[in-house]
Amino acid sequence: MENDVTEETLSIAKNVFHIEAKVLHDTESNMDWAAFSRAVDLLSKAARIATSGCGHSGIACQHFAHSLCCIEKPARFISPSEAVHGGSGFLQPGDVLVLASRGGKTSELIPIIDIARKKSAFIISVTENTSSPMSESSDVVLPILVYKEADRFNAQGTSSFIAVSAVFDALQVAIMDNTGYSGENFALVHPGGAVGERLNKEKK
Numbered sequence: 001m002e003n004d005v006t007e008e009t010l011s012i013a014k015n016v017f018h019i020e021a022k023v024l025h026d027t028e029s030n031m032d033w034a035a036f037s038r039a040v041d042l043l044s045k046a047a048r049i050a051t052s053g054c055g056h057s058g059i060a061c062q063h064f065a066h067s068l069c070c071i072e073k074p075a076r077f078i079s080p081s082e083a084v085h086g087g088s089g090f091l092q093p094g095d096v097l098v099l100a101s102r103g104g105k106t107s108e109l110i111p112i113i114d115i116a117r118k119k120s121a122f123i124i125s126v127t128e129n130t131s132s133p134m135s136e137s138s139d140v141v142l143p144i145l146v147y148k149e150a151d152r153f154n155a156q157g158t159s160s161f162i163a164v165s166a167v168f169d170a171l172q173v174a175i176m177d178n179t180g181y182s183g184e185n186f187a188l189v190h191p192g193g194a195v196g197e198r199l200n201k202e203k204k
Helices: 007-030 033-045 055-070 107-118 159-179 183-189 193-203
Strands: 049-053 075-077 096-100 122-127 140-143
Touching: 007 159, 033 096, 033 122, 033 140, 033 159, 049 055, 049 107, 055 075, 055 096, 055 159, 096 107, 107 122, 122 159
Parallel strands: 049 075, 049 096, 096 122, 122 140
Antiparallel strands: none
């Protein structure tokens, strides 16, 4: 069968790795580490954590909520539409709400911020726009720096998704260290798959 994929297309695809690697480097270099430390402290002490975002940011938030549950930090993703129809009742005083939006102006998130404020929950935002309405209403702002999305139209949430996900991964790893979370704990709640098999073998 004839392959119609051109060398130009392959070159564009290969460049994605370089673009996203630069975005990760820029985000790490631009991180507010004092704010990051504050976020780790809040998340480590929180009884419960909610995450919310739209589009690619929302998908990253879903993964972060799952990752937190894997280290026994009760968390759930609340879709923006569900949040304003009762889902935000999950939040209680002292809980933490994590929001992600590259521009920090996602209109669907603004009502959730107002609810969280009135319920005395802490708000952590991950965004490129540190002067956005979302940022200004947050207790902690973690900046990402995205010079370019990876597609030719600079439109698809590619590099920004990688940046947000990396910030969430860094938070999770820091929380594990900060709380002294052990491999034995992880093996208990994650007995499935190759990871669970390996960890439970190591226990014996």
